[in-house]
Amino acid sequence: MRMYDLIKKKRDGKSLTAQEIKWFIENYVNGTIPDYQVSALLMAIYFNGMDLEETTALTFAVRDSGDTLDFSDVKGIRVDKHSTGGVGDKTSLIVAPIVATLGVKVAKMSGRGLGHTGGTVDKLESIPGFNTGLGVDEFLEIVNRVGIAIVGQSAELAPADKLLYALRDVTATVESLPLIVSSIMGKKLAADDDCIVLDVKTGSGSFMKTVEDSKRLARLMVDIGKQAGKKMLALITDMDRPLGFNIGNILEVKEAVETLRGKGPSDLTEICIALAAHMLSLAEKGTYEECEDKVKKVIADGSALKTFADMVEAQGGDSRVIYDTSLFKEAKFSRVVKAEKSGYIVKVDTEGYGTAALLLGAGRNTKEDKIDFTAGIILSKKTGDFVKAGEAIATLYTNSGEKLDAGERKLIESTVIGDEKPAYKPIILDKVQ
Ligand code: URA
Numbered sequence: 001m002r003m004y005d006l007i008k009k010k011r012d013g014k015s016l017t018a019q020e021i022k023w024f025i026e027n028y029v030n031g032t033i034p035d036y037q038v039s040a041l042l043m044a045i046y047f048n049g050m051d052l053e054e055t056t057a058l059t060f061a062v063r064d065s066g067d068t069l070d071f072s073d074v075k076g077i078r079v080d081k082h083s084t085g086g087v088g089d090k091t092s093l094i095v096a097p098i099v100a101t102l103g104v105k106v107a108k109m110s111g112r113g114l115g116h117t118g119g120t121v122d123k124l125e126s127i128p129g130f131n132t133g134l135g136v137d138e139f140l141e142i143v144n145r146v147g148i149a150i151v152g153q154s155a156e157l158a159p160a161d162k163l164l165y166a167l168r169d170v171t172a173t174v175e176s177l178p179l180i181v182s183s184i185m186g187k188k189l190a191a192d193d194d195c196i197v198l199d200v201k202t203g204s205g206s207f208m209k210t211v212e213d214s215k216r217l218a219r220l221m222v223d224i225g226k227q228a229g230k231k232m233l234a235l236i237t238d239m240d241r242p243l244g245f246n247i248g249n250i251l252e253v254k255e256a257v258e259t260l261r262g263k264g265p266s267d268l269t270e271i272c273i274a275l276a277a278h279m280l281s282l283a284e285k286g287t288y289e290e291c292e293d294k295v296k297k298v299i300a301d302g303s304a305l306k307t308f309a310d311m312v313e314a315q316g317g318d319s320r321v322i323y324d325t326s327l328f329k330e331a332k333f334s335r336v337v338k339a340e341k342s343g344y345i346v347k348v349d350t351e352g353y354g355t356a357a358l359l360l361g362a363g364r365n366t367k368e369d370k371i372d373f374t375a376g377i378i379l380s381k382k383t384g385d386f387v388k389a390g391e392a393i394a395t396l397y398t399n400s401g402e403k404l405d406a407g408e409r410k411l412i413e414s415t416v417i418g419d420e421k422p423a424y425k426p427i428i429l430d431k432v433q
Contacts, residue, residue: 003027003037010044018057025061025160035167042164042173050178052220058178059224062186065160069136071107071192074143077283078105081275082188083199084180084217085117086206087354088242091199091272092120092150093256094264097308098276100147101298102291104283107143108150109157109191113363113371115169116205116354118252121152122363126249126328126373130317142314147307149315158187175207181220188225195231195282197275198222202429203240205350211236211429218432231282236430237271241383242353244268248362248376248397254325260305267427274428331374331397335404339387343417348383352414360398360407372399377411384422 001023006016016024024041027033050058071078079099083089096106110120110132121132132152134142142149155162161183168174188196198221201207202214218234225232244265246255258264259272273295280291298304309319321327357363361372375398381387393415396407 003033003041007037007040007044010041010048013048015051016054016057018053021054021057022061022064025058025065028163029065029160038164039167039171042168042171042176042179045178046173046176049176052223055178055181055220056224056227058182059185059189060228062158062160062164062182063189065186066158066190067154067156069157069191071140073140074105074107076103076105077195078107078193079195079197079279079283080106080108080188080191080193081197081199081279082184084184084201084206084208085114086201086239086243087117087350087357088244088247088252089118089199089201090123090244090246090252090256091268091275093123093253093308094259094268094272095276095279096148096150097260097311098272098295098298098304099279100311101304101307102280102285102294103147104280104285105143106148106150107139107191107193108148109153109187110150111153116351116358116363118247118249118354118357118363120150122371123249123252124150124315124317126253127312127317127321130312131315134315142311146310146314148311150311153187158190161186177213177217177220180207180217181224185221185224189228189230193230195279196225197279197282198232198234199271199275200234200236200432201239202236203238203350204348205239205242205354215430215432222432232433233278233282234432235271235274235278235428236432238425238427238429239350240425241267241348242350242379243271245379245382246376247353247357247379248360249371249373250328251376251378251397254328257305257308257322257325260299260308261302262299270427329374331372332399333397333401333404335396335408336392337394337396337408337411338390339381339393339417340389340412341417342387342389343419344421345381345383345385345387345393346416346418346420346422348416349414352410353377356396356407356410356414359410360396360403361400374399375403377407384424386421387417
């Protein structure tokens with residue numbers, strides 16, 4: 001087989017066979033095929049797409065490109081949850097402990113921030129001492145004992161995704177349906193879970209900008225997961241606004257704790273209850289409505305918060321900060337961003353908000369960048385709110401005062417203030433099963 005022929009075939013709009021896809025992935029991972037040829041193939045896939053057979057074959061080839069995990073030592077049903085990436089999306093920190101409190105095991109592998117979107121691993125590492133790099137034995141011991149552990153992706157798991165993602169990032173080929181499906185599901189299927197609930201984001205803060213594209217993405221991921229023997233469900237949720245009020249690592253952990261205390265923002269609380277109830281219901285813990293009641297109970301009685309603190313403790317973190325979030329480090333500098341005119345917040349560019357947080361130090365510009373865990377944004381106003389000229393729309397936080405100007409500029413240019421109150425938009429837009 002020659003890579004040249006595969007590129008030409010895809011360039012001309014033809015379908016690749018499963019053998020050809022498997023061959024290309026194996027030989028890319030072992031270093032035989034150079035980046036420039038893979039870049040050309042990725043661009044051909046970006047323009048010409050892939051049919052279901054090709055997308056499935058690519059997903060399975062990514063899954064099989066490295067180790068697959070064996071969770072058979074974990075007692076009980078295992079459920080995973082994955083978001084396609086958003087801004088202010090701290091749902092995993094809330095949903096995973098809720099589900100674990102109710103007797104379903106969560107052995108979760110999460111990612112770091114990607115572009116303007118945040119990552120669960122970075123958020124957890126903002127908790128002093130928290131170790132996201134556990135060995136497999138320790139990871140599984142904690143899952144069995146506490147019900148939950150969350151770690152970063154190991155280098156051995158789906159290495160093809162690591163290579164392909166880095167290349168897509170620099171060749172403008174991220175926003176391709178088959179490439180996103182194979183990246184997410186390739187990783188998810190390499191872990192040994194029984195059920196997977198997907199939170200497919202849609203809108204200005206996500207990689208899929210329209211509901212139609214997000215639904216197609218969800219449909220493909222659900223179907224491929226089922227084909228691999230998993231129980232699957234996807235929610236399509238709105239990312240035309242950040243989730244909750246806090247963006248940035250420590251700030252998001254604080255808001256997650258508030259939500260686990262039952263005092264979180266309504267949009268975040270609604271999504272978390274729905275995701276957790278669907279996870280439990282897939283794991284046969286009752287009907288969706290019964291599971292929703294159970295979720296509300298473990299939030300109200302504090303047991304889900306305790307599970308979160310127990311996981312923090314088990315993974316080497318300082319659980320005192322969970323019970324008293326004022327113990328977290330605070331940013332040295334802050335600035336209140338004021339509205340330039342009166343009116344309704346008609347819409348926001350959520351990606352711009354994510355970028356503003358990144359500019360303040362909450363994310364990385366290069367792989368080597370160190371994150372400022374204290375950096376981020378607390379919003380005072382969200383889409384649909386009325387704001388008077390001079391009133392605060394947000395407060396920016398950072399340890400590097402020189403970053404405030406760029407963060408402020410980005411936030412202001414990402415906020416549209418107008419005369420008409422925008423129509424109400426639900427946060428959960430659809431479900432794919
Ligand atoms: N998250 C992933 O892991 N991969 C993608 O391609 C997009 C979001």
